[in-house]
Amino acid sequence: MFPIIVRFGEFAIHSYGVMLALAFFIGIWLAEKRAVEAGIDKKLVSDLGFWILISAVVGARLLYVLLHPAEFQNDPFEIIAIWRGGLMFFGGFLLALVVGIYFAKKNRIKVLTLGDIIAAPIALGIFLTRIGCFLNGCCFGIPTTLPIGVRFPKGCAASYSPVGDQPLLPTQLISSLFGLLLFFYLEKRRPRAKHGELFGTTLFAYGLFRFLIDFVRYYEDSANYLTNQIVAVGVAVIGFIILYRSAVKKSD
Numbered sequence: 001m002f003p004i005i006v007r008f009g010e011f012a013i014h015s016y017g018v019m020l021a022l023a024f025f026i027g028i029w030l031a032e033k034r035a036v037e038a039g040i041d042k043k044l045v046s047d048l049g050f051w052i053l054i055s056a057v058v059g060a061r062l063l064y065v066l067l068h069p070a071e072f073q074n075d076p077f078e079i080i081a082i083w084r085g086g087l088m089f090f091g092g093f094l095l096a097l098v099v100g101i102y103f104a105k106k107n108r109i110k111v112l113t114l115g116d117i118i119a120a121p122i123a124l125g126i127f128l129t130r131i132g133c134f135l136n137g138c139c140f141g142i143p144t145t146l147p148i149g150v151r152f153p154k155g156c157a158a159s160y161s162p163v164g165d166q167p168l169l170p171t172q173l174i175s176s177l178f179g180l181l182l183f184f185y186l187e188k189r190r191p192r193a194k195h196g197e198l199f200g201t202t203l204f205a206y207g208l209f210r211f212l213i214d215f216v217r218y219y220e221d222s223a224n225y226l227t228n229q230i231v232a233v234g235v236a237v238i239g240f241i242i243l244y245r246s247a248v249k250k251s252d
Contacts, residue, residue, distance in 0.1 A: 063091025141169025203239025
């Protein structure tokens with residue numbers, strides 16, 4: 001709805017970038033608190049946060065480029081122009097997950113312990129960044145006649161799509177609400193949670209939710225849709241396995 005918050009000549013502050021930065025800094029703050037409670041040096045968490053941010057952006061861009069090579073044939077330097085859009089969440093998620101596992105093993109931290117620490121920050125990140133998507137007008141849903149339909153103004157990403165002149169399902173806000181509810185659930189469950197339970201819950205819940213919400217999210221490219229659906233199922237399965245092992249394990 002408001003892709004640009006303020007503009008100074010050629011320089012502009014984008015709403016999505018602001019929400020992404022807010023999600024990052026609040027997430028790091030919360031993760032550091034949880035790390036101290038778990039007896040882990042909070043500096044390790046802040047270092048991990050830096051690498052996760054970098055890997056998430058790089059992974060999200062790489063997956064988009066791999067699925068849309070034609071957009072970069074004329075000017076390969078456009079690959080680095082991420083401020084013009086073209087990021088895929090699961091690309092960033094997968095690369096950040098690999099980097100996080102490597103970081104945990106390198107610093108001799110149990111992967112699931114680290115996962116439990118960052119579970120709530122991940123949920124909070126979903127809540128905040130999807131608000132950024134709504135303000136940017138991207139990641140929108142299919143046309144709808146429901147009262148919750150939103151007609152995005154010109155200048156938003158939605159306005160450039162073939163369905164941009166119709167009321168659209170605000171899948172961004174639905175996803176944001178999901179992230180907020182998941183965050184509250186994880187925080188309430190945290191004092192009694194078993195080892196790996198919070199991380200497993202996050203992966204399973206988000207994977208399942210993403211698989212379902214994508215049925216009503218608008219996609220111009222079937223490759224994007226199929227890739228996201230496959231990864232979403234994979235994430236949910238991994239989360240379920242972690243939850244199952246956490247439930248049957250008698251002790252940490």
